[in-house]
Amino acid sequence: MVKEDIQQVVALMEGLPLRERRMVLEFVESLATGTAIGAREARRRVSAWLVGHVGHLLMGGEPRYIAGERPVWRVPVRVTLGVRGEAGFVDVDARSGELLVNDRTPEEILARVKALAGDTAPR
Amino acid sequence: MALAFLGVRASPEELAQLLGYVPGAGAPARNVLRLSRYGVSVRYQQDGVLEDLEREVQRGSVVIAFVRTGELPYWEEDVPHAVVVSGVETGVLYLNDPSFQEAPIPVPEDDFILAWDEFGCQWATVARPQEDSF
DSSP, rough: OOHHHHHHHHHHHHHHHHHHHHHHHHHHHHHTTTSSHHHHHHHHHHHHHHHHHTTTTTTEEEOOOOSSSOEEEEEEEEOOOOOOOEHHHHHEEEOOOOOOOTTTHHHHHHHHHHHHHOOOOOO | OOOTTTTOOHHHHHHHHHTOOOOBBBBOOGGGGGGGTTOOEEEESSSSSSHHHHHHHHOEEEEEEEEGGGGGGTTSSSOEEEEHHHEEETTEEEOOTTSSSOSSSEHHHHEEEEEEEESSSOEEEEEEEEGOOO
């Protein structure tokens, strides 16, 4: 791509609202990695699921790409209040974007959060 | 903050138990629906758009948005958080943030959208029953 082409692309991008600009970047990233969704989108999906279904003080960390028969984005669960750290991870199917969670996953994450805080007493 | 605005009195301990609060993790955003036990109307949705928030603010509902603070210019930390949207104007939203005394705090629309989008644009409204006209 020549310099003029890049400048045109940049100009086009600057004319887009932020959310759409992010979607374009996400699409380019997925093309570059050969996956259906990129790392940012994987983190976003995990963060949305954590906040909605597990706890509003949890969020996804930096995803790591795990190659294999079923490639996944492995997104760490960030604990952001009190004792900070990671409480396990959530995998996202890199081809379909599906979150690989089940009914027990929220409880498993919460158990890790409690263990991280040194509080394993039942409530 | 939302309940106090509507004149509902509840202790932090009572609220924590009702919402299923776990130290370090917080409570699932969807559990905000349990606040209806106090006789208020509660709605919780995902994939919202700014027009939703604007409409509900104009109706007088308390509008709660779940956001990533790293995208908000007045925050220095990058954590998940819940704020009350108290006003929406062209290009600017006004937030009542329980972590700050200043209120309301004006935030550029683009920054708010990035912060809100990070958690799937989840939002909730709490209103007196007669105000709930979803």
